[in-house]
Amino acid sequence: MKHLLDTASLSRNDAIAILDIAEEMALVSEREVKKLPVLRGRTVVNLFFEDSTRTRLSFEAAAKRLSADVLNFSAKGSSVSKGESLQDTIQTISAMGADAIVVRHSGAGTAHRLAHTGWIDVPVVNAGDGTHEHPTQALLDAFTLRRALAGVPASGPVAGGPRGQGLDGAKVAIVGDVLHSRVARSNVHLLSGLGADVHLIAPATLLPWGVEDWPVTVHYDFDAALSAEDFAAVMMLRVQHERMHESFFPNAREYARLWGLSAARLEKLPAETFIMHPGPMNRGFEISAAAADSPRALVLDQVENGVSVRMAVLYRLLTGQEETND
Amino acid sequence: MTDYLIRGADVLGRGAADIAVRDGRIVEPELLDPDATEIVDAAGLVALPGLVDMHTHLREPGKEDAETVLTGSRSAAAGGFTCVHAMANTAPVADTAGVVEQVHRLGRSAGFTEVVPVGAVTIGLEGRQLAELGAMARSAARVRMFSDDGICVSDPLLMRRALEYVKTFDGIIAQHAQEPRLTEGAQMNESAVSAELGLPGWPAVAEESIIARDVLLAEHVGSRLHICHVSTAGSVDLIRWAKARGVAVTAEVTPHHLMLTDELVRTFDPVYKVNPPLRTDVDVTALRKALADGTIDVVGTDHAPHTAEHKCSEWTAAAMGMVGMESALSIVVAAMADYDFGFGDVARVMSTAPARITGASGHGSLEIGASANIVLVDPSAAHTIDPAAHATKGRNNPFAGVEVTAQVTDTFFYGHRVLAAGALTTPHPAGATWTDH
Numbered sequence: 001m002k003h004l005l006d007t008a009s010l011s012r013n014d015a016i017a018i019l020d021i022a023e024e025m026a027l028v029s030e031r032e033v034k035k036l037p038v039l040r041g042r043t044v045v046n047l048f049f050e051d052s053t054r055t056r057l058s059f060e061a062a063a064k065r066l067s068a069d070v071l072n073f074s075a076k077g078s079s080v081s082k083g084e085s086l087q088d089t090i091q092t093i094s095a096m097g098a099d100a101i102v103v104r105h106s107g108a109g110t111a112h113r114l115a116h117t118g119w120i121d122v123p124v125v126n127a128g129d130g131t132h133e134h135p136t137q138a139l140l141d142a143f144t145l146r147r148a149l150a151g152v153p154a155s156g157p158v159a160g161g162p163r164g165q166g167l168d169g170a171k172v173a174i175v176g177d178v179l180h181s182r183v184a185r186s187n188v189h190l191l192s193g194l195g196a197d198v199h200l201i202a203p204a205t206l207l208p209w210g211v212e213d214w215p216v217t218v219h220y221d222f223d224a225a226l227s228a229e230d231f232a233a234v235m236m237l238r239v240q241h242e243r244m245h246e247s248f249f250p251n252a253r254e255y256a257r258l259w260g261l262s263a264a265r266l267e268k269l270p271a272e273t274f275i276m277h278p279g280p281m282n283r284g285f286e287i288s289a290a291a292a293d294s295p296r297a298l299v300l301d302q303v304e305n306g307v308s309v310r311m312a313v314l315y316r317l318l319t320g321q322e323e324t325n326d
Numbered sequence: 327m328t329d330y331l332i333r334g335a336d337v338l339g340r341g342a343a344d345i346a347v348r349d350g351r352i353v354e355p356e357l358l359d360p361d362a363t364e365i366v367d368a369a370g371l372v373a374l375p376g377l378v379d380m381h382t383h384l385r386e387p388g389k390e391d392a393e394t395v396l397t398g399s400r401s402a403a404a405g406g407f408t409c410v411h412a413m414a415n416t417a418p419v420a421d422t423a424g425v426v427e428q429v430h431r432l433g434r435s436a437g438f439t440e441v442v443p444v445g446a447v448t449i450g451l452e453g454r455q456l457a458e459l460g461a462m463a464r465s466a467a468r469v470r471m472f473s474d475d476g477i478c479v480s481d482p483l484l485m486r487r488a489l490e491y492v493k494t495f496d497g498i499i500a501q502h503a504q505e506p507r508l509t510e511g512a513q514m515n516e517s518a519v520s521a522e523l524g525l526p527g528w529p530a531v532a533e534e535s536i537i538a539r540d541v542l543l544a545e546h547v548g549s550r551l552h553i554c555h556v557s558t559a560g561s562v563d564l565i566r567w568a569k570a571r572g573v574a575v576t577a578e579v580t581p582h583h584l585m586l587t588d589e590l591v592r593t594f595d596p597v598y599k600v601n602p603p604l605r606t607d608v609d610v611t612a613l614r615k616a617l618a619d620g621t622i623d624v625v626g627t628d629h630a631p632h633t634a635e636h637k638c639s640e641w642t643a644a645a646m647g648m649v650g651m652e653s654a655l656s657i658v659v660a661a662m663a664d665y666d667f668g669f670g671d672v673a674r675v676m677s678t679a680p681a682r683i684t685g686a687s688g689h690g691s692l693e694i695g696a697s698a699n700i701v702l703v704d705p706s707a708a709h710t711i712d713p714a715a716h717a718t719k720g721r722n723n724p725f726a727g728v729e730v731t732a733q734v735t736d737t738f739f740y741g742h743r744v745l746a747a748g749a750l751t752t753p754h755p756a757g758a759t760w761t762d763h
Contacts, residue, residue, distance in 0.1 A: 008522065086640050107642030108513070108524045109594030116593075117638075130642065131524035185524055208521035209529075 003115045003124045004313050006133040007190040015190060016166060019143050021312035022305070023161040028065060029308075030157040036311075039068035039318055045098040047090070048127070049075040049105040054279065055127050055137075058303070059102045062310035068318075071096070086110070087119050094120040100318055101125070108132035123317035131180050137278055138186035140309040142167060142194055144302050145233055148274050155301035168195030171229060175201040175222065176237030176259060176286050177248075179208050183278045184237055188216055201225050202259065205248045206239075222259050226268055233274040233298075236261050236287045256285050263290040274298050327741055327755060328364050331355060335368035335702060337692060339669030345373055347698040350741030350756075354694060366743075368702055371735060374673045376408025376699030378680035378689050379651060380500070380578060381475070381554060381626030384410070384441065386432060387425070388417025393631040393719050395432035395441055398651075401629070401718035402439040403744040405651035406701035406734035409681070409689045410439055410629075414446035415476045421446035421457035423465035430467035437753025438744050442686065445469040447488045447499060451477050456488060463495040470685050473500035475554055476601075478536060480506050485540060489549035498576075498683065500552040501540050503561070504602065508532035513642060515588040515603040523591065525641070528603050530558040537561050541568035541575050552683060553577040555628050557602040559612035566621045576683050578626040579613050581654045582724055584661035586610075590724075596637045596644030597724050600630075617675060618665040624680040627654045631720025649720035653711050655703060656730035669703070688740065702736035709733055717750060 001014060028034055044063040046056050056072065063070045073093060090101070101120065103111050104127040111126035128134040148154045149170055150162035172191055178184040178200050192198050198216045200207060211218055219225035241252060249255045256262065261275065266288065269275075275287075275297040283289050292299065332345040346355040346363075384398035393401075395412070402410045412429055414420035420429060426443040433441025445462035449455050451474045462469040472492060479485045479501060488499050509532045514520050516527025537553055541564065544551035553565065556577045565577045582600060587607055590598040598604060616622040630647025637644055650657070658672060681690030688697040708731050713723035737745035742754040 085635060085638075086643070087638055105640065107640045109642070110640040112594045113640050129524075131526075133524070182524060185522070209516050209527060210518040210521050213518055214521075 001316060004135050004317065005111050005115055005124065005126045007135045007138050007186045007193070008133070010135065010190065010193065012166060012193050015139070015142065015194060016164060018139055018309065018312050018316060019146060020163045021315060022143050022308040023158070023163055025308040025311040025315070026155070026161070026305070027157045027159070035065055035067055037067045038315060039063065039066040042099040042318055043069045043071060043097055044100045044102060044314060045071045045073060045093050047073045047093060047101055047103045049103070049110070050128070051076070052104055052128065055104065058306040059127060059310050061307045063314055065307065066311055066314060068314070071098070086113070087117070090114055090119050094122065098122055100314060102127050104128045106130055125313060125317065128182055131182050131185070133186045134182040135186050135190070136306070136310050136313055137183050138190040139313070140302055140306040141187055141235065141276060141278070142190055143305045143309050144276065144298050145170065145172070145274070148298060149232060154298050155304040166194035167191060170196045170232040171199065172196050173199045173201055173225065173229070173231045173234045174237065175234060175261070177206045177239045177243065178202050178211070178237065179206045180240070180243070181237050187235065188214060192216070199225065199229060199231070203249055222265065226265060230270060231273050233276055234261065234269065235276040238278065238280065238282060239286045241282070241285070252285055260285060261287045261291040263288045266291045266294060276302060279303065328743070329358055329362060330366055330738065330743065331358055331363050332366045332368045332373060332700065332702070335371050335373035336669070337373045338673055339372055342369070345692065345700065347700070347738060347741050350698055352692060352694055352696050352698050366736065371702040371704055372669045373692065374669060374701050374703060375677040375690050375692050376701050376737065376739065377406045377655065377676045378684070378686055379407045379410040379627050379629070380471070380552070380624055380680045380684060382410045382412055382629040382651065383415065383631065383647070384412040384429070385631060386416065387428060392633050395429060396436040397717065397719050398629070399433060399436040399438035399441060400750055401651045401716060403737045403739065404717045404734070404750055405653070406655055406703070406737050407439055407651055408699035408701070408737065408739050409442060409686045410651070411442045411444050411471060411684060413444050413473060413475045415451060419446050419450050420444065421449050421451070423458065423461040426462050426467040426469050427465050438750070439739060440686070440688065442684065443467045443469055444475070444500065445472045447472045447474045447479050448484065453477065453479060453481055453484065456484070456491065459488070459491055459497065460494065463497060470495070470497050471500055471552070472497060473502065473554065475500065475502045478502050478504040478506060480536070482539060482543065486543050486547060489544055489551060490547045493549055496685070498550040498552050500554050501536065502554050503533045503536035503540070505532040505535050508535070512603070514591045514599070515605050517588055517606055519588045519591055525591070530560050530605070533558055533602060534560040534564060537564045541565070541573050544575055545571065545573045550574045555580050555583065555602055555626065556613065556622060557583045557605050557609060559609045562612045562616040562621055566616070569621065576623040577621065578624045579617055579622045580626060580628045581650050581657040581661065582648055584610065584613055584617065585657055586724060594641045596639065596641050597648070597722050599641060599644050599646050600648050601646040614661060614665060618662065618667050618671070623675065623683065625654065625658055625675050626680070627651050629718070631718055632722050634721065637722045647722065649713070649716070649718050649723045652716045652718065653723060653725045653730070655734055656711065656732050657725060659732040660730050669705070698738050698741040700738040701734055704733050704735050706731055707733040
């Protein structure tokens, strides 16, 4: 693995290897000094062309726990807002001595482009490109789910964590705006690659064209899907309010009524079904407060695991001890 | 001017013959003065009438860093085109007699190909008010084809009026069929690939719905309609249906839509970003069949040079468009290899038909008495396409590294050999006086 650009091309073995390294990384948090010296003297650049405090902080925490130096670049107020090209921006930053680039951009394919144009020659981690992919989010979701399904604490150090395992047979529902969601795309590839049975639940307007050919089961009706299927986890996607102005659905009330994880639907969920959300949540819209705060919600575990998973990714790419598989 | 005897060329793929060129016209060989005639040994080469491109963007005035009329004309000559139509989306837009006359004059002074300006349908390509179509038609540029290419004339009433109005001077409206609301923010063909890549899609129906509307409008008002760069199988069906009804519609396909599919977008290399977008295998097959059976009348390159900074970027920020005049013939021959499609058919779709549709009377014929616009093609010159070696300023050719067999070797432009054995020579010596006009 030279880069982590997507989950579509991530093999099951590579994915499990990253999750297993993340188990080791989670153990670091119980140390007195929560740091590993493995990336000392290396520089990780967080190149964020799109605002995202949460993901950037998570990558920053991950790099720092591995003792790397971290440079944060945000496009706002930088030369990018004055019209600098992607090539000039990336080469400028590279000239300052980056050993890895973590990039978020509003356009699909930008991380792929940075990795393959020859402008720079360092590992690239995609931290979200448009509505394409967000592979570390999917990895942290898989990590959290693997923990939860193994019956061990969903986050934190676990000495006997579920290493070496996939998600075989787990039935996972992804609910909401799949069309505009890079989280959904990355999860469809990764979770099904790990053996999970992925179901998408959304109005037809928020499903990608040709979704019937994806390796998933599609439901338009949330209630019917909940009655018919026994989901191990229900992953709610963030829906942006402005979508209703683009006629993807009539209004927030109708969306919440038909596709939100309301208190009533929470009641109907089997007791062992976990609730996930990549955040930030729109409470009262796609997820009710009752669901978000329920003991079955893994939302904060997902955030915590994000740091371990990103540590694992940076470690794997920067220590380069693995066979290449780009 | 030098007279030429082109000896032993396979004329239109129908057998070897000599072509005599004297004073810019094709004449009987016995009329040549043997002491003042240059012999061109064309054994093994195919002779076709000079190619006519209904669809180019020469970028001048306004975007001379991307292309000029001169560099575009040299590119045309190198690709075998003796006549090219220059689209109106320049800066300023070619929506007045002044601008079209400027482009026309630049073409004449360049002297490598006949540059025919296309007039804008609407002022500023804004789709609100008709441009001065009559003034452009009556100008020295004698504009007959009008297009807002790059932008669809989406207002149905305005489209109807434009179709009716140009009947006054036997004009034709060339439509860029793209329903704007269905393609807002579109980055590529809407398909399984766009769904996976998360790039906003440009659905086939956005093209087809406009074509359906416009062929009905053209039928209703009895006007001539040309559909630019047809890209979908559904569009082919609609055009076939319209032609069967007797609608005066003609259609064009680009070399890249005959060859490439949206699978290439997976590379996120903006050289594959174009409008209309690359489609699917099913579409490519339908377009090839339609070109072979005459449903699609012509190949137009949609030659669209862009500076490197508009292509060496992330996909979503990159400009749409590909260059293609210098690879067009090679690619068309390669794309149609599996069909019953000989050099006579190449001449039909790349010369005779576009000359007829646009009224380019100096082109499209190798008959005695015709203007000597001739191209020689080596049908078995296996080579790899190298955009860096092309005469166009644009390097955004999607066929870099592709191996092809046919290659244009010589171009005679109103009797002057502007391309000789693969090398560009000099402009036509007669400067402003070479045309039949």
